[in-house]
Amino acid sequence: xxxxxxxxxxxxxxxxxxxxxxxxxxxxxxxxxxxxxxxxxxxxxxxxxxxxxxxxxxxxxxxxxxxxxxxxxxxxxxxxxxxxxxxxxxxxxxxxxxxxxxxxxxxxxxxxxxxxxxxxxxxxxxxxxxxxxxxxxxxxxxxxxxxxxxxxxxxxxxxxxxxxxxxxxxxxxxxxxxxxxxxxxxxxxxxxxxxxxxxxxxxxxxxxxxxxxxxxxxxxxxxxxxxxxxxxxxxxxxxxxxxxxxxxxxxxxxxxxxxxxxxxxxxxxxxxxxxxxxxxxxxxxxxxxxxxxxxxxxxxxxxxxxxxxxxxxxxxxxxxxxxxxxxxxxxxxxxxxxxxxxxxxxxxxxxxxxxxxxxx
Amino acid sequence: xxxxxxxxxxxxxxxxxxxxxxxxxxxxxxxxxxxxxxxxxxxxxxxxxxxxxxxxxxxxxxxxxxxxxxxxxxxxxxxxxxxxxxxxxxxxxxxxxxxxxxxxxxxxxxxxxxxxxxxxxxxxxxxxxxxxxxxxxxxxxxxxxxxxxxxxxxxxxxxxxxxxxxxxxxxxxxxxxxxxxxxxxxxxxxxxxxxxxxxxxxxxxxxxxxxxxxxxxxxxxxxxxxxxxxxxxxxxxxxxxxxxxxxxxxxxxxxxxxxxxxxxxxxxxxxxxxxxxxxxxxxxxxxxxxxxxxxxxxxxxxxxxxxxxxxxxxxxxxxxxxxxxxxxxxxxxxxxxxxxxxxxxxxxxxxxxxxxxxxxxxxxxxxxxxxxxxxxxxxxxxxxxxxxxxxxxxxxxxxxxxxxxxxxxxxxxxxxxxxxxxxxxxxxxxxxxxxxxxxxxxxxxxxxxxxxxxxxxxxxxxxxxxxxxxxxxxxxxxxxxxxxxxxxxxxxxxxxxxxxxxxxxxx
Numbered sequence: 001x002x003x004x005x006x007x008x009x010x011x012x013x014x015x016x017x018x019x020x021x022x023x024x025x026x027x028x029x030x031x032x033x034x035x036x037x038x039x040x041x042x043x044x045x046x047x048x049x050x051x052x053x054x055x056x057x058x059x060x061x062x063x064x065x066x067x068x069x070x071x072x073x074x075x076x077x078x079x080x081x082x083x084x085x086x087x088x089x090x091x092x093x094x095x096x097x098x099x100x101x102x103x104x105x106x107x108x109x110x111x112x113x114x115x116x117x118x119x120x121x122x123x124x125x126x127x128x129x130x131x132x133x134x135x136x137x138x139x140x141x142x143x144x145x146x147x148x149x150x151x152x153x154x155x156x157x158x159x160x161x162x163x164x165x166x167x168x169x170x171x172x173x174x175x176x177x178x179x180x181x182x183x184x185x186x187x188x189x190x191x192x193x194x195x196x197x198x199x200x201x202x203x204x205x206x207x208x209x210x211x212x213x214x215x216x217x218x219x220x221x222x223x224x225x226x227x228x229x230x231x232x233x234x235x236x237x238x239x240x241x242x243x244x245x246x247x248x249x250x251x252x253x254x255x256x257x258x259x260x261x262x263x264x265x266x267x268x269x270x271x272x273x274x275x276x277x278x279x280x281x282x283x284x285x286x287x288x289x290x291x292x293x294x295x296x297x298x299x300x301x302x303x304x305x306x307x308x309x310x311x312x313x314x315x316x317x318x319x320x321x322x323x324x325x326x327x328x329x330x331x332x333x334x335x336x337x338x339x340x341x342x343x344x345x346x347x348x349x350x351x352x353x354x355x356x357x358x359x360x
Numbered sequence: 361x362x363x364x365x366x367x368x369x370x371x372x373x374x375x376x377x378x379x380x381x382x383x384x385x386x387x388x389x390x391x392x393x394x395x396x397x398x399x400x401x402x403x404x405x406x407x408x409x410x411x412x413x414x415x416x417x418x419x420x421x422x423x424x425x426x427x428x429x430x431x432x433x434x435x436x437x438x439x440x441x442x443x444x445x446x447x448x449x450x451x452x453x454x455x456x457x458x459x460x461x462x463x464x465x466x467x468x469x470x471x472x473x474x475x476x477x478x479x480x481x482x483x484x485x486x487x488x489x490x491x492x493x494x495x496x497x498x499x500x501x502x503x504x505x506x507x508x509x510x511x512x513x514x515x516x517x518x519x520x521x522x523x524x525x526x527x528x529x530x531x532x533x534x535x536x537x538x539x540x541x542x543x544x545x546x547x548x549x550x551x552x553x554x555x556x557x558x559x560x561x562x563x564x565x566x567x568x569x570x571x572x573x574x575x576x577x578x579x580x581x582x583x584x585x586x587x588x589x590x591x592x593x594x595x596x597x598x599x600x601x602x603x604x605x606x607x608x609x610x611x612x613x614x615x616x617x618x619x620x621x622x623x624x625x626x627x628x629x630x631x632x633x634x635x636x637x638x639x640x641x642x643x644x645x646x647x648x649x650x651x652x653x654x655x656x657x658x659x660x661x662x663x664x665x666x667x668x669x670x671x672x673x674x675x676x677x678x679x680x681x682x683x684x685x686x687x688x689x690x691x692x693x694x695x696x697x698x699x700x701x702x703x704x705x706x707x708x709x710x711x712x713x714x715x716x717x718x719x720x721x722x723x724x725x726x727x728x729x730x731x732x733x734x735x736x737x738x739x740x741x742x743x744x745x746x747x748x749x750x751x752x753x754x755x756x757x758x759x760x761x762x763x764x765x766x767x768x769x770x771x772x773x774x775x776x777x778x779x780x781x782x783x784x785x786x787x788x789x790x791x792x793x794x795x796x797x798x799x800x801x802x803x804x805x806x807x808x809x810x811x812x813x814x815x816x817x818x819x820x821x822x823x824x825x826x827x828x829x830x831x832x833x834x835x836x837x838x839x840x841x842x843x844x845x846x847x848x849x850x851x852x853x854x855x856x857x858x859x860x861x862x863x864x865x866x867x
Contacts, residue, residue: 062835064835064836082824084741084824085831086819086820087577089576090577090819093577093582093726094726096582097726098730099733101733101734102733103733103740103741187570221564222564223561223562231480234480349574353415358574
């Protein structure tokens with residue numbers, strides 16, 4: 001490109017060379033020729049056939065939640081798993097920064113947005129249909145780059161002592177009676193996914209209108225969903241916008257007696273968005289067969305039951321039932337949306353910043 | 361004296377020091393090079409548009425206010441604290457000396473969690489101010505105790521003789537003489553505040569770091585993050601320059617004796633105020649977070665076994681101790697050069713190490729990922745790269761520590777040795793190194809505790825499959841499982857307190 005740009009590249013190389021004398025060898029552009037010979041294996045019936053060795057997983061799902069699943073996978077298949085735990089967005093950022101040199105074989109993300117970001121730059125391989133077919137197509141990448149592994153529903157968590165009759169739609173939240181009483185987590189990926197869905201489904205102008213109304217109601221910002229739930233439970237705010245399982249987590253951790261808050265599900269409303277956790281195999285994976293085997297494990301009956309038991313999320317595979325106390329999956333009636341559209345987070349953040357709900 | 365000084369200034373800088381010092385300083389700037397590269401990714405006009413926005417100005421104001429307030433409070437607290445434990449007859453001063461430095465052992469994110477889980481209305485500017493002051497005032501207090509211990513008593517005696525002996529006057533007199541030390545400590549505090557993420561994120565104060573983190577993590581917008589980080593670098597640069605100006609010719613007011621003997625000044629009735637201050641500061645910055653952690657630990661279920669805590673502890677200790685040794689080795693040439701040969705070049709070397717230190721950890725982490733995976737693939741996500749990142753991040757802590765003790769060696773000593781025919785390197789080897797040895801230990805301790813507390817770089821660069829206390833703690837607090845976080849929080853505080861006590865109690 002232009003001269004200053006080249007100068008900078010040169011200066012970076014210079015500094016890097018100063019730091020690491022062995023360097024500069026790998027500095028050339030590694031523009032993707034991903035003529036991976038192993039892509040032939042993609043559609044064999046059993047993704048685990050002949051899979052051996054050890055794979056590296058970048059896990060946006062927490063160790064507390066999924067460590068046992070990786071262990072039982074290793075026990076069942078003999079495939080070793082090295083896990084790097086972190087925040088989904090951070091790990092996606094790490095993969096994007098690493099590019100095709102990434103040591104990751106599998107990226108297991110908490111939300112579709114982070115998967116979409118990796119998919120967009122072409123770092124994912126296409127998954128075999130035997131894996132993709134396990135899950136309804138609306139919960140996976142439309143181009144087969146990643147598969148949904150479990151579902152979470154946006155809900156209104158409310159404190160029944162403060163709110164006898166919770167709202168049944170997000171549009172009711174704009175009523176001035178809720179001024180200063182709503183908690184939300186402005187930087188949380190699930191909240192931003194919901195706003196993205198709002199933009200995609202209702203259009204930019206209508207989304208801006210809703211957000212402006214929401215902002216005018218002085219909602220209280222928290223660092224994350226767990227803090228919103230705790231604030232609602234403590235009566236600090238009356239209700240909050242979170243995912244359904246935060247309530248079940250708190251009940252599991254502290255007992256039903258410690259939790260007064262309740263979930264209000266929003267069937268038929270845009271506020272009741274169903275988002276997914278999901279996984280994909282990196283195109284440059286050195287052991288794609290074993291990587292696909294792990295992803296197929298996530299959508300096996302064993303894997304699905306595990307997510308239900310441990311994370312209180314919805315299974316995406318028919319025949320596995322959700323946790324007691326949750327409405328059935330087909331009663332949720334979520335808004336129809338292509339989840340891969342949820343990766344347009346940058347535009348969402350611009351909009352949120354414009355109405356003053358996010359500092360960019 | 362003045363002629364020998366001239367000889368010392370004119371003598372050429374010894375190459376065996378200059379070469380490694382320049383290499384280290386340049387290498388520590390690698391994250392900056394990455395930032396500049398990414399910031400210009402979409403061209404200069406995009407860069408300009410990003411900077412020239414109302415919201416960027418708002419950020420500068422918000423972060424600047426916080427940094428100024430915390431720095432001012434840290435200085436205001438550190439002067440009476442350091443003075444009373446070093447120059448007065450305060451009861452229990454030997455114990456206080458160490459106890460008052462221990463808040464260094466409390467990571468900012470931990471202190472913030474402790475406060476906000478107790479009283480959520482603290483969120484915002486005042487919460488961030490409280491937590492950051494509580495954890496960062498020791499950066500002024502610690503060097504100030506060292507400076508006070510070296511202070512000649514002559515001025516205090518003269519002031520007393522002339523009837524200007526009120527406690528406050530004597531204290532301010534001593535503080536004025538240590539202007540340089542206060543300036544250096546203030547710089548560390550201000551940079552700490554600007555680059556801190558944990559406290560501002562937990563207290564929901566929209567400072568630079570939180571916004572930069574958001575741009576990376578949720579926005580996948582590395583350009584904006586890099587642009588904001590560059591603005592942060594400019595602010596840090598301005599602070600560094602300001603410190604040089606404020607420092608002035610402070611060194612000349614120090615006594616030439618390594619440790620000045622002095623009779624403690626009697627506080628009499630004033631003692632109660634100094635005791636109250638010390639008690640209050642300790643309660644807020646140390647007792648409160650420890651009490652909260654004990655409450656968490658008390659509600660601890662069987663989340664993790666003893667073995668998990670131990671293996672995380674081993675991870676923390678291993679990497680941070682290796683990092684400390686490496687950082688001290690890298691810092692030594694720079695520190696010796698700037699302490700023994702003060703020229704524009706050596707000052708520039710010294711100052712340049714602060715640039716990366718001022719960057720938010722997450723920015724340094726991402727840039728090390730970028731550089732590491734491309735040019736150091738064999739050690740990417742292995743221990744050596746993590747250690748290198750720690751070195752780049754904590755270099756100025758070590759340089760500062762070594763430099764402080766190297767500056768105590770009278771320059772005349774070098775000149776005498778030189779006039780007797782010793783080469784510059786022989787002077788360094790036979791005279792400077794033995795005399796800075798205690799400073800090396802203190803510097804190593806300072807780096808150890810900083811590395812044990814560090815979160816973002818550790819998270820992104822730690823070898824796959826290994827955990828440290830900080831990463832474990834993060835794992836539990838992100839799912840707001842305070843009970844599960846308890847043992848790790850306790851272990852961090854206890855084990856970071858050890859190097860802190862070493863750094864403080866070395867005298």
